[in-house]
Amino acid sequence: MxxxxxxxxxxxxxxxxxxxxxxxxxxxxxxxxxxxxxxxxxxxxxxxxxxxxxxxxxxxxxxxESGREIAEMIYERHELLTSWLVQLGVDKNIASEDACRIEHVISKESFEAIKKHIK
The missing domain is CATH 1.10.10.10 (Winged helix-like DNA-binding domain superfamily/Winged helix DNA-binding domain)
Structure with missing residues (x-):
């Protein structure tokens, strides 16, 4: 989609x-x-x-259903990427802004790899 x-x-x-x-x-x-x-x-x-x-x-x-699926995918990416960047020492506001940009372009494969690595 x-x-x-x-x-x-x-x-x-x-x-x-x-x-x-x-x-x-x-x-x-x-x-x-x-x-x-x-x-x-x-x-x-x-x-x-x-x-x-x-x-x-x-x-x-x-x-x-389709809208919720997309929204939850983007929200999960945003939350996980923001928290990961903060853990790496990035300021929370900058981390959130960067996560907002990354969440739209990162491939499913790369996101899943990051998610697996973090957890």
Whole structure:
């Protein structure tokens, strides 16, 4: 399944917000990411068309099975890579920023090797 980095970030954000809130709306995503509501609306339309999310008539956003799968994969990569970089002595903020970039381009094989090595 090929999905772009922006879509992965949106899905990961929906997952993170859904862990902290009873419902997630476009405005919540816009606030979290610092984006305009109009940009988020376009992204949500694209994710809905690709069946990665559903949106209720009230505007509540939920991950579909495929959306959740992608979001959890990216979230796991982010968390593990951030923690690994911090363990190596990288400042937590820098580690998180670097992990955010790496999580989208690292191959499954390389990530699994790092995960195995760390654990």
């Amino acid at each position: 090929i999905i772009n980095e922006s879509a992965e970030n949106y899905l990961e954000t929906i997952l993170i917000l859904s862990k902290a809130r009873p419902v997630v709306r476009s405005v919540d995503i816009a606030e979290e990411l610092g984006f305009k509501k109009s940009s988020v609306s376009v992204a949500m339309k694209n994710l809905r068309e690709k069946n990665h999310i559903t949106v209720t008539k009230e505007g509540y956003i939920y991950l579909t």
